[in-house]
Amino acid sequence: MKIAILGSTGHIGKSITHGLCNNHELTLFNRSNTQIGEQQTKSYNELNDAHAHYDVIINCVGIGNPAKLDTLDVNIFNLTEQFDTLVLNYLQHHDSTLYINMSSGAVHTPFTASTFYSIAKINSEAKHRSFPHFNIIDLRVFNYFTRYINLEYSYLITDILNHIIQDKTLITDTKNIVRDYIHPFDFISLIEKCIEASPINDAFDVYSLKPVSKIEILSLFEHQYNLKYTFIPAELHNTDKYYSTSHKASTIGYAPRFTSIKALKEESKHILQSFNIRSQII
16 A cells, blocks of 8 residues: 655654655655655655545644643644644645544543644544545554654653652652553554455544553552652543544454553553663562
């Protein structure tokens, strides 16, 4: 397959590029021409080149750092609309192309501190369903963690890794959370199933074999890498769950093989080894 990846230098974009490069012909797009390995990326305005044809376009453009979500304003609508329109214009002339858009689990919780972001995703998905003759799949990503993540991003898992690297004590509250991290292997498998299912116009939640709680995450890194942590009282004591119980993706043949804890364990190993930090458990 000839696959175009938009946002190829972001976290998800890098991971997908790595997972698909051995079996498909990839063309990478970014805001400016960038050298990635032996490949030169194209700028976004080159997507609709009259001579270009892609079997699949994967849109990974988005906000990578969750710390920015609380500061988002209406500009998130412009950002989402800009790249969505770019791909939809392409589909107007290549209606057999499959468009895979990285959406978000936030579509299920629109009234949060990041309301603009949630509504932008909801609007985008609604527009996609209004073009039933186009092949479009929205993949609702809840949480994703790989060796390509930017450690400056504000996630629980990056906080944990940074405290291990710096040999500092992590301070976290007692409120338990439950998250779902899809393994990169499973994510590529899901994308391949989407490609096989074309023609199609639908949305699917992304999920692993099993979610994981904060307590389980802390325990993993305590035993594997001697993470030191201490608790402070939480204002709220209810469990914060952010994952999907919808397994509709199974209808196109998706069957995850890895749990969230397995994904965290394997991907963090690559990151920490680059800092010469190795697991205490073989």
